[in-house]
Amino acid sequence: MGPxxxxxxxxxxxxxxxxxxLTGGPGGQHVNRTETGVQLRFDVAGSNFLDPATxxxxxxxxxxxxxxxxVLTIEAKSHRSQRRNRQDARARLTDLIEQASHKPRRRIPTRPTKTARRKRLEAKRQRGRIKRARGKPDPND
Structure with missing residues (x-):
């Protein structure tokens, strides 16, 4: 087993x-000389690890x-140490693959109830009355 x-x-x-x-950020002058950031690359298209749907x-x-x-590229450079950035990149990759492995539920379309349709139409009529009332007053009144 590896690290x-x-x-x-x-x-x-x-x-x-x-x-x-090189990452920059915290670490003083030493940060300009050490490569602590990680670019983790994973060839999704050519992988035998994943099924086609995933x-x-x-x-x-x-x-x-x-x-x-x-090719999926994940950059991890938030930590000062290379080891922690490597762990972070792998954790983010596994999270992404885990999300992709869950098949989304199929939505079963439903129809609005009679009451919901009636309420919607009544709300539209009310809104129309409000907008009509905003106009200039009728000179015949």
Whole structure:
């Protein structure tokens, strides 16, 4: 077992690639010399880890974080240490995959009740009366 606990939503290490980047932020002058930020890349389109339906939902969920080739990039640079940023990136990836793995419930369309339709139409009539009353007074009155 590696330095990270295994999670059923975390892809195998072979499907992940990491790049370390300069981050800025807290850490004094030392921060300009150490690459503590992490760019975690996961090829969603070419992955054997996910089923096709989960891949589709993950691509939709990822938004701007996924490129045209289907590679998801997660940047983690909020912590001072590389180890914590790596853990953060993996945790965010597993959260995203977990969300995508849940199949959304199918909405069963319902019809408004008779009372709801009556109330809606009455509210529209009332609103119309209010708007008509806003006009210039009738000179014949």
């Amino acid at each position: 990270f606990p295994r999670n059923r939503f975390l892809p195998p290490e072979a499907e992940l690639s990491e790049r370390f980047i 891949k589709t939902r993950l691509i939709d969920l990822a938004g701007r974080r996924i490129d045209s080739e289907g």
